[in-house]
Amino acid sequence: MIGAEALSRWVCEDGRVIPPAVFIPILEEHGKIWQLDYHIWEMACRLLKSWKDDPVFGSYRISVNISVKDIYYLDLYEVFTHLTEEYKIDPGHLELEITETVFMDKPKEAIALIQRLKEYGFTIAIDDFGSGYSSLSFLKDIQADILKIDMEFLRKTEHQERSRIILRSIVALARELGMPTVVEGVETSQQVRDLTQIGCDIFQGFYYSRPVPVADFEERFPDGLARPWSEPVQAEK
Known part of the structure; x- marks a missing residue:
């Protein structure tokens, strides 16, 4: 384990969970997405502060998403530097995920x-790499640390071999640029083996964990080992 991604879910009073695909477009349409994003960023910083002195969790990164709309409503440099100073955390432990659409806009x-x-x-x-149209043209100008590859490359298609060739090329390109790759949407042990063979560095997806509350995350990974979702955890905190 090297960290986690902060995600939002709308939990109703009756326990129903509304997925982000339903409520985020509404927030974006009405210019409110920045308020949710800021709330998530602050919660992530608060959590990093609580983990700061933990022998396991203290080394973790938490990645947070930046919406293309956030740039219009917020001074992002001021926001993030203020949050890290307020909660006295290492900014290197807060991973900022920016999608290709931000650069296109x-x-x-x-x-x-x-x-x-x-x-x-x-x-x-750089989040969801490969989902836009200007990937290679702007990559030369962006001094990012990590390349997150869009999960679409893992979906079954009648052109599976072509998809594999493209994925292998992206991983090789990222390595030449000194950027570790994160593949999203990993769900099976076979995908882990195939992606390892290709040369991918980091995996994220349901194979390791579905989205869970913080308390469940801390209970599931008390020793910093990433296990398949179906494997029981028998470690003590």
Whole structure:
């Protein structure tokens, strides 16, 4: 285990869980997504502070997502530097995930922002790489730390071998640029074996854990070992 990604779920009073695909587009449409994002960022910083002196969790990163709308409503450099200073955490433990669409919409501003955040010490990840149309053209200008590969490459297709060739090429490109790769959407042990053979560095997905509350996460990974979701945990905290 090297960390986790902060996700949001809307839990109703009756226990029903509304998935983000339902409520996030509504928040984006009405210009409210930045409020949810800020809340999640602050919760992540608060959690990192609580883990700070833990022998296992103290080394973890928490990745948070940045919406393309956030750039319009917030001074992201001011927000993130303020949060890390307020909670007295290492900015390198807060991984900022920025999607390709941010660069397509405001490329110069996004590139300048990333440079400032990196200089401050944040870990920067390009999220959903391969889902847009300008990937290779802007990659040369972006000094990001991590490349997160879109899970679409793992979905079954009649062109499976072509998908594998493209994925292998992306991993090789990232390695040449000195960027570790994270593959999202990993669900099976076979995918882990295949991706390891290709040269992928980090895996994320249901194979290791479905989205869970923080307390469940801490109970499931008390010793820092990533186990398959179906494997029981018998370690003591």
